[in-house]
Amino acid sequence: MNAFALIPFAVFAVFYVTLGIIARDFYRVPMTVAFLVAIASALFLNRKKKLSEKVETLAKGMAEPDIMLMCLIFVLAGAFAAVAKASGAVDSAVVIARWIIPDNFMVAGLFLVSSLISLAVGTSCGTIAAVAPIAMAFSEPLGLSPALLAGSIVSGAMFGDNLSMISDTTIAATRTQGVGMRDKFIANVALAVPAALVTLFIYLIAGSSQSGSQAVSDVAVSTKDFILILPYVLVLLLALVGINVVVVLFLGTFISAFLGVAFGPLNFWGALETAGQGTLNMSETLTIALLSGGLFNLVSEAGGIEWLTNTIAGKVKGQKSCEFGAFFLTALVNLFTANNTVAIVIAGPVVKQLGRKFKADPVRLAGIVDIAGCFVQGIIPYGAQILMATGIARSAGAEFSGLGLVGCIYYPFLLAFASFLSIILGSLRKRLQA
Numbered sequence: 001m002n003a004f005a006l007i008p009f010a011v012f013a014v015f016y017v018t019l020g021i022i023a024r025d026f027y028r029v030p031m032t033v034a035f036l037v038a039i040a041s042a043l044f045l046n047r048k049k050k051l052s053e054k055v056e057t058l059a060k061g062m063a064e065p066d067i068m069l070m071c072l073i074f075v076l077a078g079a080f081a082a083v084a085k086a087s088g089a090v091d092s093a094v095v096i097a098r099w100i101i102p103d104n105f106m107v108a109g110l111f112l113v114s115s116l117i118s119l120a121v122g123t124s125c126g127t128i129a130a131v132a133p134i135a136m137a138f139s140e141p142l143g144l145s146p147a148l149l150a151g152s153i154v155s156g157a158m159f160g161d162n163l164s165m166i167s168d169t170t171i172a173a174t175r176t177q178g179v180g181m182r183d184k185f186i187a188n189v190a191l192a193v194p195a196a197l198v199t200l201f202i203y204l205i206a207g208s209s210q211s212g213s214q215a216v217s218d219v220a221v222s223t224k225d226f227i228l229i230l231p232y233v234l235v236l237l238l239a240l241v242g243i244n245v246v247v248v249l250f251l252g253t254f255i256s257a258f259l260g261v262a263f264g265p266l267n268f269w270g271a272l273e274t275a276g277q278g279t280l281n282m283s284e285t286l287t288i289a290l291l292s293g294g295l296f297n298l299v300s301e302a303g304g305i306e307w308l309t310n311t312i313a314g315k316v317k318g319q320k321s322c323e324f325g326a327f328f329l330t331a332l333v334n335l336f337t338a339n340n341t342v343a344i345v346i347a348g349p350v351v352k353q354l355g356r357k358f359k360a361d362p363v364r365l366a367g368i369v370d371i372a373g374c375f376v377q378g379i380i381p382y383g384a385q386i387l388m389a390t391g392i393a394r395s396a397g398a399e400f401s402g403l404g405l406v407g408c409i410y411y412p413f414l415l416a417f418a419s420f421l422s423i424i425l426g427s428l429r430k431r432l433q434a
Contacts, residue, residue: 002302002303002304002307003304003307003311004045004302004304005042005045005046005299005302005303005304005307006299006304006307006308006336007041007042007045008038008039008041008042008045008295008298008299009038009295009299009304009335009336011037011038011041012034012035012037012038012295015034015037015038016029016031016034020401020403030284031284031288031381031382031402032284032287032288032291035288035291035292035295035382036291038295039058039291039294039295039298042054042058042295042298042299042302043055043058043298045302046298046302054298057297057298057301058294058295058297058298059294060297061293061294061295061296061297061298061300062290062291062293062294062297063293064293064297066293066339066342067289067290067293069246070125070289070384071286071289071290072246073125073126073129073245073246073249073388074282074285074286074289074387074388074391075279075282075286076129076246076249076250076253077128077129077249077282077388077391077392078278078279078280078281078282078285078391078392078395079249079253079275079276079278079279080129080133080231080235080249080252080253080256080278081129081132081133081278081392081395081396082274082275082277082278082281082395083253083256083257083260083266083271083274083275083278084133084231084232084252084253084256085133085137085395085396086260086265086266086270086271086274087228087231087256087257087259087260087263087265087266087271088228088259088260088263088265089228089229089231089232089256089259089260090133090134090136090137090396091137091228092224092225092226092228092229093134093137093228093229093232095220095221095225096221096225096226096229097109097134097138099221103142104207104208105204105207105208106138106142106144106149106207107144107148107149107152107203107204107206107207108152108200108203108204108207110131110135110138110149110152110153110156110203111152111153111155111156111199111200111203111411112156112200113131113156114127114128114131114152114153114154114155114156114157114159114160115155115156115157115159115160115196116156116160117130117131117156117160118156118157118158118159118160118161118164119159119160119163119164122160122161122164122165122167122168122170123160123161123167123168123245124154124157124158124160124161124377124378124384124385125157125245125384125385125388126245126248127153127156127157127160128153128154128157128385128388128389128392129235129245129249129388129392130232130235130248131153131156131157132150132153132388132389132392132393133232133392133396134232135149135150135152135153136149136150136392136393136396136397136398137396139398144207145408146393146396146398146400147393147398147400147404147405147407147408148203148206148207148408150389150390150392150393150398150400150405150408151405151407151408151409151410152203152207152408153389154378154385154386154389154405154409155199155203155378155409155410155411155412156411157378157385158374158377158378158385158409158411158412158415159192159196159411161340161374161377162188162192162370162371162373162374162415163185163188163189163192165181165185168341169340169341169344169370169373169374170184170185170370172341172344172345172348173344173348173366173367173369173370173373174366175348176344176345176348176349176351176352176366176369177348177351177352177355177362177363177365177366177369178352178362179362179363179366183363184363184366184367184370187363187364187366187367188367188370188371190422191367191371191415191418191419191422192371192415192418194418195411195414195415195417195418196411198410198414199410199411199414202410203410224263227259227263228259228263230255230259231252231253231255231256231259232252234248234251234252234255235248235249235251235252238251253275257271257274257275278395281391281394281395282391282395284391284394285387285388285390285391288382288387289384289387292338292382296336296337296338299336304336305333305336305337305346308329308332308333308336309329309333309346309347309350312325312328312329312332313325313329313350313353313354316354316358318358319358319359319360320423320424320426322354322355322357322358322360322365323360323364323365323368323423323426324420324423325351325354326347326351326354326355326360326365326368326369326372327368327369327371327372327416327419327420327423328372329347329350329351329372330343330344330347330348330351330368330369330372330373330376331343331372331373331375331376333346333347334372334373334376334377334380335376335380338377338380338382338383338384339377339383339384340373340374340376340377341373343372343373343376344369344370344373347369348369351365351369352365364426367419368419368423371415371416371419372416372419374412374415375412375413375415375416375419376412377412378409378411378412379406379409379412379413381401381402381403381405381406382402386402386405386406386409387402389405390402390405
């Protein structure tokens with residue numbers, strides 16, 4: 001255990017936030033540079049190992065299988081978004097969506113659609129990869145903030161990531177606490193649905209204040225529009241039936257390119273060039289994912305995560321503090337790992353031991369650690385979800401920082417608030433019964 005091993009995370013936060021405040025624009029602060037500065041501090045602080053050993057630890061963290069899979073998904077999402085846009089699929093999707101949904105309901109509608117998709121497929125990143133390319137196209141014609149559109153999608157994606165029966169976080173939370181998925185789902189629904197309804201209302205108000213009120217009947221739709229959106233339909237359907245997101249994005253990119261060539265906007269070479277450029281548009285996102293994985297491995301090897309886990313566990317004194325401790329332990333580990341599933345796997349066994357000691361309900365603990373992971377993962381600028389959303393937006397010509405996007409993501413905050421409220425009210429109810 002080593003508390004000083006956590007210093008690189010503080011270095012990252014201070015460097016990024018301080019320069020962002022000075023510049024009054026967080027987008028001007030390259031997150032990649034902030035991670036490099038933090039990594040340099042990690043290499044400097046740990047004097048017990050040779051530099052070559054620390055660099056090897058860094059490289060192993062960057063090459064961790066989950067990081068590599070994440071990078072592959074980013075690459076494919078970039079290619080799919082770029083080719084779909086160039087083929088005309090995005091424009092057609094916009095036309096059809098406006099034909100079905102009134103403009104002033106568009107932001108709320110995207111949140112609802114993303115929530116249902118993520119609940120069905122159990123993956124927030126897959127949901128964002130499928131919906132974000134369409135959403136970005138609504139910004140200019142409807143006068144909507146691209147960050148607000150992206151925020152509604154990330155919010156919806158985190159709804160399903162937390163609740164879905166096939167989500168990695170649900171599986172990790174229930175297994176580490178030894179409870180059934182159905183029981184955990186029922187416990188979480190009571191908190192997630194009210195938070196989602198409030199979020200829906202906020203997006204309805206926010207979208208209405210920015211968008212006009214054009215009638216849906218004013219929009220003309222052609223057969224070509226329905227043909228061109230087939231890649232999106234295919235991506236959503238395959239994701240819903242559980243096909244791997246990598247395969248889904250491969251097929252979506254190929255079919256988008258085929259339709260683009262068939263209907264004229266693209267030729268063979270143009271489709272190749274567009275796909276290649278789409279992958280390059282995700283370069284910053286890939287770099288951040290790699291560097292964050294390496295930094296976490298350095299800190300973990302130095303004992304930082306172990307110290308954090310044991311320190312929080314030592315502060316727990318009863319059932320109420322046990323539940324709060326479960327939340328903050330998972331949240332802090334997630335803050336450092338940028339992966340909610342990994343955070344739950346690390347914190348889960350400690351939480352289970354504390355729950356047994358203080359006789360806390362394991363079903364509630366499973367729900368709390370999952371909510372904590374959903375909360376942090378949905379708001380950290382270097383997490384996969386926000387990186388993917390900003391990367392896809394950038395490939396569509398929309399520029400906003402990760403922190404700018406966080407200001408438009410409401411659901412994780414409301415879900416965390418609902419969790420805190422349930423812990424407090426549960427404690428008060430037990431006191432009254434006693």
